[in-house]
Amino acid sequence: MTAPFDVNDDSVVVIIGTGAGGGTLANELAQKGIDVVALEAGGRHLPKDYINNEWPSFSQLAWTDMRTTSGSWRVAKDFPNLPAWIVKAVGGSTVHWAGASLRLQDHEFRALSTYGALEGANLLDWPVTLAELEPYYDKAEKKMGVTRTNGIPGLPGNNNFKVMKAGADKMGYKECHTGRMAINSEPRDDRASCQQLGFCFQGCKMGAKWSTAYSDIPKGEATGHLEVRENSLVLKIEHNADGKVDGVVYQDKDGNQVKQKARAVCVAGNSIESPRMLLNSASSMFPDGLANSSGQVGKNYMRHMTGSVYAAFEKPVHMYRGTTMAGIITDEGRHDPSRGFVGGYEMETLSIGIPFMAAFLNPGGWGREFASAMDNYQNMAGMWLVGEDMPQESNAITLSEEKDHTGMPAANVHFDDHPNDIAMRNHAYKQGMALYDSVGATQTYPTPPYPSTHNLGTLRMSEKASDGVVNGFGQSHDINNLFVSDGSQFTTGGAENPTLTIVTLAIRQADYIAKQMSEKSI
Amino acid sequence: MKAENEQALNFIKPHTGLAKMTRRELLKRSAAIGGSLIVGTGFIAGSSASWAMELKSLSPDTMATLVQMARDIYPHDSMGDEIYAAAVKGHDDKAAEDADFKAMLEAGVESLNAAAKQMGHASYLDTGWEAERTEILKSIESDTFFQTMRGGLVVGLYNQEAVWAALGYEGSSYEKGGYLNRGFDDIKWL
Ligand SMILES: Cc1cc2nc3c(=O)[nH]c(=O)nc-3n(C[C@H](O)[C@H](O)[C@H](O)COP(=O)(O)OP(=O)(O)OC[C@H]3O[C@@H](n4cnc5c(N)ncnc54)[C@H](O)[C@@H]3O)c2cc1C
Ligand code: SF4
Numbered sequence: 154m155t156a157p158f159d160v161n162d163d164s165v166v167v168i169i170g171t172g173a174g175g176g177t178l179a180n181e182l183a184q185k186g187i188d189v190v191a192l193e194a195g196g197r198h199l200p201k202d203y204i205n206n207e208w209p210s211f212s213q214l215a216w217t218d219m220r221t222t223s224g225s226w227r228v229a230k231d232f233p234n235l236p237a238w239i240v241k242a243v244g245g246s247t248v249h250w251a252g253a254s255l256r257l258q259d260h261e262f263r264a265l266s267t268y269g270a271l272e273g274a275n276l277l278d279w280p281v282t283l284a285e286l287e288p289y290y291d292k293a294e295k296k297m298g299v300t301r302t303n304g305i306p307g308l309p310g311n312n313n314f315k316v317m318k319a320g321a322d323k324m325g326y327k328e329c330h331t332g333r334m335a336i337n338s339e340p341r342d343d344r345a346s347c348q349q350l351g352f353c354f355q356g357c358k359m360g361a362k363w364s365t366a367y368s369d370i371p372k373g374e375a376t377g378h379l380e381v382r383e384n385s386l387v388l389k390i391e392h393n394a395d396g397k398v399d400g401v402v403y404q405d406k407d408g409n410q411v412k413q414k415a416r417a418v419c420v421a422g423n424s425i426e427s428p429r430m431l432l433n434s435a436s437s438m439f440p441d442g443l444a445n446s447s448g449q450v451g452k453n454y455m456r457h458m459t460g461s462v463y464a465a466f467e468k469p470v471h472m473y474r475g476t477t478m479a480g481i482i483t484d485e486g487r488h489d490p491s492r493g494f495v496g497g498y499e500m501e502t503l504s505i506g507i508p509f510m511a512a513f514l515n516p517g518g519w520g521r522e523f524a525s526a527m528d529n530y531q532n533m534a535g536m537w538l539v540g541e542d543m544p545q546e547s548n549a550i551t552l553s554e555e556k557d558h559t560g561m562p563a564a565n566v567h568f569d570d571h572p573n574d575i576a577m578r579n580h581a582y583k584q585g586m587a588l589y590d591s592v593g594a595t596q597t598y599p600t601p602p603y604p605s606t607h608n609l610g611t612l613r614m615s616e617k618a619s620d621g622v623v624n625g626f627g628q629s630h631d632i633n634n635l636f637v638s639d640g641s642q643f644t645t646g647g648a649e650n651p652t653l654t655i656v657t658l659a660i661r662q663a664d665y666i667a668k669q670m671s672e673k674s675i
Numbered sequence: 676m677k678a679e680n681e682q683a684l685n686f687i688k689p690h691t692g693l694a695k696m697t698r699r700e701l702l703k704r705s706a707a708i709g710g711s712l713i714v715g716t717g718f719i720a721g722s723s724a725s726w727a728m729e730l731k732s733l734s735p736d737t738m739a740t741l742v743q744m745a746r747d748i749y750p751h752d753s754m755g756d757e758i759y760a761a762a763v764k765g766h767d768d769k770a771a772e773d774a775d776f777k778a779m780l781e782a783g784v785e786s787l788n789a790a791a792k793q794m795g796h797a798s799y800l801d802t803g804w805e806a807e808r809t810e811i812l813k814s815i816e817s818d819t820f821f822q823t824m825r826g827g828l829v830v831g832l833y834n835q836e837a838v839w840a841a842l843g844y845e846g847s848s849y850e851k852g853g854y855l856n857r858g859f860d861d862i863k864w865l
Contacts, residue, residue, distance in 0.1 A: 205847035208834055311854075312862040319865045348853030358849045468864045473844060475859035507844040511833035519748045519825050520809060527833070528751060531843025592865065 158190050158380050163414035165190045166666065167401055168421060169387045169430065172245015173655040174639030175421030176365025177296075179381070180373035181663030187670065189379045190413055191370075192403050194218075194386040194422075195242035199367055203248075203356030207508040210355035214248055216241040219563040220425065221553040226568040227601050231516035236566035237456075237605040239423055243383050244366025246423065246606070247652065249354045251478035252334045252362045253501060254299040255649035256290050259283040260488055261496075261541065264645040267488060268495040273571055274543035275453050279644040280616040280625035286657055293657040297335035297363040298342055307331045308338045308347060311475030313502045316466075316534040320588035321482050328483040332501070335363035335653075336476060342368065349475035351504070385411075388561050389434040390418055390635070396438055398635045404559055417666065417675050419627075421639040421659075424454065424608035428550045428641065429564040431612070444612070444622050444629040451551055453544035453613055454566065455646040456605035458574045460538045461503055462585030463514070464594035465529035472504040472534050485540075485584060486648045494576040497648045498540025500585060505535075513603050526598055534589065538581035539607070541648045543571035550611050566605075607651050612641035626665040627658060634675040638662055698724040711756055712739045719760065726757040728764060732771035733780065740784045740799050741766065741824070747808045748825050749832055754841055762831040763824070783820030787811055 158165050166182055168175045171193040179191045195216075204210040215238065222229035222236045229236075240246045260267045262283055265276040294302040301307050308331045310318065321329035336353075337346045347361040360367055373379035384406035391412070393399045400414040420427045428451035432442040442450050479502045486497040505513065507530060514526060553565035570578075586597040615621025618630035627642050629635040640655050647654070669675045705715035713720040713727075714735040719742070720727035730738055738760075745759040770777035787799040790811040796802040799811065815821045832838060839846050848854055 205849050208830065309860060311859045315860065315862050315865055347855075349855040349859040350848050350853040351859075352848070359853070466864075469843070470862060471843075471845075471858065474848075474854035474857070506846070507839050507842055508830070508834045511829050517825075521750050521805075524749045524751050527749070527842060528753075 158188060160411055160413050162188075163399065164188060164416050165414075166417045166419065167192065167413055167415035168419045168638065169401065170194075170245055170421035170423065170426070170639065171243050171365060171370060171381060172240070172421060172423060172639065173247050173250075173365065173652045174659050175419065176244060176247065176369045177656045177659035178419055178421065178638045178663055179379050180365070180369035181660055182666065183373035183376040183378035185663065185667050186376075186378055187667060189373070190415075191379065191381045192385040192387050192401065192413065193243050193381060193383045195240065195383065197243040197366070197381075197383045198248070198356065200356065200358050200360045203352070203358045205350065205352045205355060205358065207355065207506050210249075210352075214240045214242050214356065219553075219555055219557040221555050221563060221565045222567070223565060224548070224568040226570065227516070228604050229568070232604050235604045236568075237423075237425055237608050238603060239606065239608065242366070243370060243381060244364045247364040248356045248366050250362075250364075250652055251353050251650075252336045252476075253478050253481065253650040254294065254297060254333050254335045254653040255499070257283065257647040257649055257654055258486070261645065261647035264496075264541075271495065271543060271573060273545055274573065275546045276544065277613070277615060277620055277644050280614050286654075286661070289657045289661045290653070292660050293653055296369075296660070297653070297656065298337055299653070300332065300334045300336065300338050301330070302333060305341070306338045308334055308336060308476060308479070311349060311479045312470050313472035313475070313504055313534050314480035316470055316592060317480050317482065317500070317502050317536060317588070320592045323591035324584070324588050326482050326484040329480065331479060332481045334476070334478070337361045344368070347476060351473045351475055351477065353477040354505070386559065387422070387430060388559060390420070390430060390443055391434070392436065392438065392443070392632070396632060398443070398632055416670070417634040417636065419636040419638040419662075419666075420612070420641075421637075423639055424611045424641040425550055425564045425566060427637060427639055428611040429552065429562075432550075432552050433561055444631045444635055446631050447615075447619050447621060449613060449620070449622050451611050452546045452549045453610045454548040454550055454568065454608070455542050455544055455610040455643070456568065456602075457607040457609070457646055458498060458538070458540040458542040458577045458581070459602040459607075460578050460582060461535060461600040461603075462538065462582060462589065463526075463533050463535040463598040463600055464586070464589030465526070465596040466532045466534065466592075466594055469531045470534045471531060472502075473506055477504055478502060478537070485581070492580055494573045494580065496541030496573070496577065498538055498577055498581050499648055499650075500581070500588075501537050501539065503535050503537035514598060514600055516601070526596070529596065536585055538578070538585060539648065539650060540577050540581065541646050542574045544610055544613070544645055545569070545571055607640070607646075609640045609643040609646050609651060612637045614642050614644045627662045628665070636662065636666065712742065714739050721756055726755075726760070728760050730767050732777055733767045737781055737784050738763070738767060740787060741780070743800055743808070744787065744812070744824060745828055745832065747805060747812060749828055750805065751841070754838065758832070758835060758837055758841075761835060762828055765827065765831055779820060779823070783815070783818070783824075786815060786818075786820070790814060
């Protein structure tokens with residue numbers, strides 16, 4: 154049962170985007186009986202449609218609308234119009250996320266207090282604590298079926314994991330296992346268990362991996378309180394004379410511009426599109442864009458410190474067989490400034506196929522050295538390094554000179570590494586290479602960051618309205634019926650993959666919105 | 676990306692007629708032999724006549740040079756010329772529709788030959804050692820011609836299933852039941 158709501162129905166909550174944040178929030182509100190219209194720029198693709206082939210899958214799922222880049226990061230040179238590798242489809246990037254589901258650590262919510270002020274870094278403490286979030290983390294882990302929580306067994310380790318584990322043992326690392334994964338190790342929640350297909354990044358054809366596309370969204374629709382309108386690209390958010398938002402204008406599947414009225418609007422377009430929408434919604438009352446009295450809309454863009462290490466061995470590994478992210482080492486996740494940087498990082502197995510390896514191993518590389526690395530493919534193991542990067546005011550989403558296909562200014566993504574990011578990456582490369590060397594690698598390949606998969610922080614939470622865009626519930630400091638419901642809320646990034654925290658915040662935000670509505674505050 | 680990708684998937688097609696010719700017949704139709712390639716009017720072929728490719732727009736000499744250049748950019752000694760020919764075939768198709776593009780490729784090949792002559796070789800194809808050809812390529816690395824060739828190969832070469840097989844990547848697995856019972860954890864040497 155889907156609920157078709159009228160565009161003039163101003164009692165509905167409008168959610169923009171149906172990924173980790175928006176898709177979760179939509180279902181949680183619908184379960185409470187709150188009427189929701191979720192607008193999603195992309196189409197609806199389900200497990201039967203997913204393609205076990207990297208480029209065709211990319212064409213099917215990835216966001217390829219116009220974006221531009223600037224700054225000294227290498228992505229701006231190698232992939233000038235692909236700053237981020239994220240999804241445009243119902244389910245958002247949960248369609249091709251890997252499933253790693255980690256809680257942030259206590260001290261990571263208090264980055265400024267813990268690390269102290271760092272030159273060039275716009276550090277701040279979150280207005281929420283781990284203790285406040287713990288009950289919601291519990292709910293999120295249960296919803297997503299995270300392995301190693303709720304009595305759910307871990308996934309079996311594949312070849313790539315076994316190489317990592319052997320190296321971890323040699324290196325003296327203590328915390329290495331097959332991860333906390335939102336992937337069914339046994340059938341659960343009407344979804345099958347993992348068959349080790351090895352195409353987690355292309356959408357899980359088994360439906361074993363949690364994704365809002367086929368878990369939360371159909372559940373929300375079944376309540377009769379959620380209508381998802383796909384192929385509906387929101388252009389701007391509008392407000393009334395009192396400065397409250399009253400609806401959004403979107404381009405529908407036929408190219409018509411439509412206004413959907415709303416009681417409240419929740420922005421969840423991922424950390425590039427969400428600030429772009431607020432900036433594109435500037436009006437005479439809000440000339441710098443909506444919710445921007447602090448001037449922080451679009452600022453403090455974070456993408457995690459990342460990098461990969463691939464290594465070649467004398468004998469085959471076949472790293473691509475089985476779960477893409479098949480294991481983790483968390484020993485380096487601690488905050489230990491004696492390593493020469495603040496914050497920590499995780500080491501997680503990663504595999505990409507030949508087509509993506511050719512594009513990402515060393516973009517622009519050629520000649521015998523490159524070809525010989527590709528010749529070693531079946532003997533390769535690989536890991537991804539992901540750690541906390543520093544929020545910097547100058548790393549920002551702004552409106553580009555370029556327009557997208559609708560004529561709206563596209564997002565420009567500006568990024569420079571902070572010295573702390575560079576120190577951490579160098580440490581991580583060194584440890585990753587040493588790990589593989591310890592189990593007999595004949596070659597190691599420190600591989601530069603891919604286009605961003607973790608996009609965070611551009612509408613950040615803050616205690617004080619002057620420091621950020623939203624409060625601890627994701628509610629705009631300036632406009633109380635405007636919410637941010639995705640990774641843009643992150644005050645700082647933490648070392649962990651962000652999705653579990655995005656889902657946790659969305660569940661908590663649903664309670665808050667329901668309360669505010671019943672109190673008639675919004 | 677999308678266009679490149681489709682281009683890539685369209686690369687390998689059966690080249691009817693020609694592929695079935697015997698080596699003797701091929702040689703009869705051929706004008707010259709360049710390196711391991713047979714170059715004839717409107718086509719290039721492997722010297723063993725195991726494959727051939729008809730050309731729409733580019734001259735066979737130009738195409739033969741592009742094939743050699745493709746190999747020099749991503750040299751995989753275990754892969755035959757037909758794989759490199761397939762990887763650059765899209766440029767011939769595009770040249771047939773886009774005169775500026777064709778002129779850019781031809782000027783690029785000219786520049787390779789000019790550089791080879793300065794080293795005392797008759798042409799790029801006649802430059803015997805890979806190291807010398809690499810030196811020539813290095814000297815034009817920032818040119819549109821080189822970047823078009825290299826960029827096209829990332830997808831044109833590495834998105835070929837024949838290449839996956841040669842490099843030991845098994846590709847799509849869903850229809851085979853995944854790797855759960857097909858060696859996802861079969862590593863023995865650790
Ligand atoms: C390859 C890959 C692997 C990953 N692996 C992991 C992992 O293992 N663990 C982890 O924690 N995270 C992982 N991530 C990150 C994770 O996917 C994201 O952090 C998460 O999905 C972000 O949630 P979100 O709600 O902010 O945005 P998204 O999930 O990206 O959803 C945003 C949605 O909004 C829509 N949208 C945007 N603009 C508009 C508009 N104007 N109008 C209408 N709709 C719009 C988009 O189409 C999209 O569907 C991975 C990401 C990628 C790309
Ligand atoms: S490896 Fe498991 S989680 Fe990944 S796509 Fe396959 S079945 Fe899904």
